[in-house]
Amino acid sequence: MTRSFLSIRAVRKTFGAFVAVHDVTIEVPRGEFLTFLGPSGSGKSTTLYAIAGFQDPTSGDVLLEDKSLLAVPSHKRNIGMVFQRYTLFPNLSVAENVAFPLSVRRRPDAEVKRKVADMLALVRLENFADRHPGALSGGQQQRVALARALAYDPPILLMDEPLSALDKKLRQEIQAEIRRIHRETGVTILYVTHDQEEALHLSDRIALFKEGRIEQIGTGEDLYVRPASEFVAGFIGNSNFLPAEHLETAAGAATVRLADGSIVTGLTAAEAFSKGQKVRLMVRPEALSLAPGPASAALAVDIVDTAFFGDRRRVLARTASGDEIDVRPTSDTIDPAGAAAGSGQRIYFDPASAFLFPA
């Protein structure tokens, strides 16, 4: 199937002079779990609301199976949605809440009954059918909201920070539920969150938003291993950034001089830099090690602090120019002998795992 399922095409939303969303374009294949990740105010929720029909985009189009949704009012879009706040109907029981979308569609009673039972089984709340939402915990309420949103087999499920009101343990529990439900139902999910771990845990692909634009879209691994910008590198996972000066780029490998005067070569440049341009070198804490590997670059540092966590070690190092570096060698690179605090030590990394971004 080459035809696209959900297309968000050049969607733009302005509020007066403020541009909340700048011409966002995304193609979503059927069955994908796509997460809109970004800090608050980055346009991710606004984009989701354009799909839900709560806010018409200023320009651009949203197409589902090649038909524009924009002229369709919310209640005819046939889209499921779970909200940040608990939006269950307080005057209806759990079963009546789940039955609501079916009964407004005038489905036959027998079908409604069977579907409600299926949905409550899916979210494992069979024994709560007759309770009222006020008598449920936050996590249970969001599971009912999920059952209600899936009861009418919508082609798309939108989720707007559904776990942000829950505590950490409950969040992880429901994340696992959401993964299982996505697997079992095959529904296409568009999920909004500002939590990068949640995004990495749940998604097939992540669209990282910044100031109304998509900074990068790809799998969690793409964003982690091949960040397109310093913003992406900083938002997904942990990163060390070291100021440097670009000396030259030959055959795709860049050479820079760090603030302490040391030269690092064989780096991946995000774009073409001119000679002498100020750049920032990014290297992940776990790409650094205390023992030299094949083809590693070395940095002269003082080890400020070190802590041992069994499966990993965490070391805080400082360069001669005063830049602090977070080092988290993975188990296979732990070198107990080199872990002691002190001056005149060296840390190592593979230049291919480091990136250069414009300063």
Added chain:
Amino acid sequence: MQGSSLRRGSIAGLTAGSGSALPALLLVGLFFIVPVVALLLRSVTDPEPGLQNYAALFGSGTYVRVFLNTFLVAAVVTAVTILVAFPVAWMLAIMPPAYGSIVFGIIILSMWTNLLTRTYAWMVLLQRTGVINRTLMGLGIIQEPLPLINNLAGVTIGMVYIMLPFMILPLVGTLRAIDPMTLRAAALCGASPFQAFRRILLPLSLPGIAAGGLMVFVMSLGYFVTPALLGGTSNMMLAEMIAQTVQSLLNWGLGSAAAFVLLVITMALYALQLRLVGARRTGGGL
């Protein structure tokens, strides 16, 4: 307030708070309980002891018709007030607070304006040669002036206007407690605006409608000025009848009996409201 705290606290309450409550109790006793008892006594003693005043009240077709008309007017006024107040209250509930307080101010201001002034203003607007009729005729929408005064229409228009704040205020409180996201959720579930209103918004706002509606109904039952000025002789209300019986016919006994019946009905409705509100507070738990 004082009465209820005494009732709940029983003997302990009597000893604890009764000292400071005493002046208020005296005031209530002197100016409310005593006249009511006097009223009751008069209705069964004037002109002679017995229940003949009540017999006359319920036996005569004229008086029964006045009772029925009173209920009819109160019911129509309550229904129209709910219909008009609901959209206003909803707008107030979802409005940004800054604008909301301006609209609130306008509503409260109308309550502070003298009742007679407001009612005379309606007379000017509604009469045969009034602003409304002349405008409509000038625009060619009607040929003959509409009968808007001295009938049920006039009473309804005038009283709905006066009752609106009493409906809007409790309703806004109830509607503000409803999360607007709930209605968005209903829309995405496939509910048309009407379905979302009927199945979600209306049930959730019922407590406010009940509280405001009962208040408006009870106030309408005993209303005097507006029905007297805007109503007609054919649909006289109870308060007018009492005034006429006492002032023109000097029949204090019959007037007292009618007033006492009105008081009993009002108190019965108030008790019903208390029970409904109480049941909701203890029962729902939402």
